[in-house]
Structure formats: structure tokens, C-alpha cells
Amino acid sequence: MDSQTPPALTVMDPKTHFRTERGPVTAVDGVSFTLAKGEILGVVGESGCGKSATAQSILRLFDESYTTHEGQVWFEGQDLLSLPADEMHNVRGNHISMIFQDPLSSLNPVYTIGNQIAEAILIHKNVSRREAHARVLELLTLTGIPAPEKRIGEYPHELSGGCASG
């Protein structure tokens, strides 16, 4: 590890246990790795190998009533696995973002695209609705979506799969 630049993320011996009807299972079993600043790290394996479970454990997206975490996830000098829930809320989306599998089912069908993206901005940044709207337009343009000013007012079902990903 380069001692000059600390890694963006250090995952140390994480274990994710789920309580299930058929007994406890350990979906993530010591998947330690570091992500350097500006690095693209690939995680590969067959369905069911724990790739997504690892990702979701980093952001603590599992219902903690049936999930227990062990290990540490270091990000900017704090261990995400021991952060209080409200501080974790600030990390999600603001400092660490996630793109989920299956974009259409991850978007809320009853809100317009514009409102959903604006929500992320309004929660995490101190900006007005108007500023958030302008930023959404900018982001949609950045992601290469055709006619962003039209898309912003549309609902998820009006988008193609590729557009929903964007």
C-alpha cells in the first residue's frame, strides 16, 4: 500500500451474518480489500458468491434487525460499521454512492426522474429547489441522456432501460 496517499476505502475482515429461517448464514466472510483513490477495482464471481452482499454491507443497507456485521470499513478516518445510523445516513449518497442492479426497479415509480435526483441533492447539500433542479439538468446532460429537459419531468416507466441506468 502506498503510504503517501491513504486509500479511499479500507475494508478489514468484514463478516456479514444473516439470521434466516433455516439458521444463520455468513454471506460475506472476511472479504478484506483496499480501494486506492481514483482506482477502479473489479469484484467478480458467479451469482450468489457475495459480491452484492459485500457492497451492501459497506453501506450497511441490510435491515440490521436480522443482520450482524463484524470487521471494519474505514472511510475518511471513521469506521462505517460502528457509525451511528444518522451519521451513516450522511455518508450514503453524499460521500459513497451506489448504482444498483436493475435500474428500473431501483427507481421509485411514483416520482418523476427530476424529483428523485433532486431529492439526493436536497438531502445532502444546502441548496434551493431551483439550484437542485439546475444541477439535475446538468447531471442528466453529463450522463448523455438525450433531451434531458424533457426527461426530467418523466416517470421511470417512460424511460428505456439504458436511460434508467443513466
Added chain:
Amino acid sequence: MIAMALACESKVLIADEPTTALDVTIQAQIMDLMIDLNQKLDMGIILITHDLGVVAEVCSRVVVMYLGKIVEEAAVADLFARPLHPYTQGLMRSIALLDCDRTQPLHVIEGTVPSLHNVPAGCRFAPRCPMADDRCRAQMPALEEHAPGQKARCWHAKTFMGGQDA
């Protein structure tokens, strides 16, 4: 989805199969967009995928997972040049190449990933592994560094390096 993930210019992006359901032209656009953001914003990206082709194209390092554990970790060039875990080797042989011999069936890794309720003793890949012997079925090997920056969890990794088993 991606615009939403980018809304706050996070330092880390976790992309879970971001292009899986999309056709290749849109896939390429989304990957280009992610590379662009990685370079412009110095955003660290964890790219979860089952597509080794995508990994070869965009990642610098890769972690291979099997049943909740890391089985191999290496720089992308090293992994493709000399995979040290039979699971990684199996994944690579399962890729259809344009210039492959079409009279031969494509390689498949026999069996399926076992259930987490039924984790095999010893090496977790042993029941599906062509190299498995009694030690593999009895003892789990550690994830060890076999070449600079290349780790594998296999009793036989040294044979793949051209040496004797440990």
C-alpha cells in the same frame, strides 16, 4: 440511476452490475461515462460484475469471490496472464472468444455455487475443482501472496506458478 449516484460528487462509487441488463452499445456508453468520472473527479470505483471482459477493459485491479470469500486478488494484467486459482481459470476458460475452436464445446465449471446453509468443509471450491485432493477437502487454504500483488487461496497455487505444491 447514475445521475442520482453522481448528484453529490461522491469520492467512492459502488457500481453493482451497472450494465448487466443493457445491450452492448449502451453498456459501452455507461462504462465510458464511469471511466470519465473516475478520471475527472478522481472517484474511486468498486465495479461489481460477472463480466470478465468489462473488468479487463476498465479495472486496474480485481478481486475474485467465491461463496463469500476472496479466492484471488491481482492486478488485471497479472490475473489474465496467469490466474492462480482454479476458479479464476475456470471463469476464463468459460469466455467465448471470437477465434475459439467452434467444434469444441465451451468450457463450463461443473456444478453450482453451494448454498450458504451447506458450506463445504475445507476449500469451498473443492467440490467443483478439477485439482481437488484430500487436503483440499479437509483444510481451507489461506489467501496468500504468491507473486508481488497477486494473492490466491489455493493449495495448488504454486503448481500454477511452475513450482511444487506447498
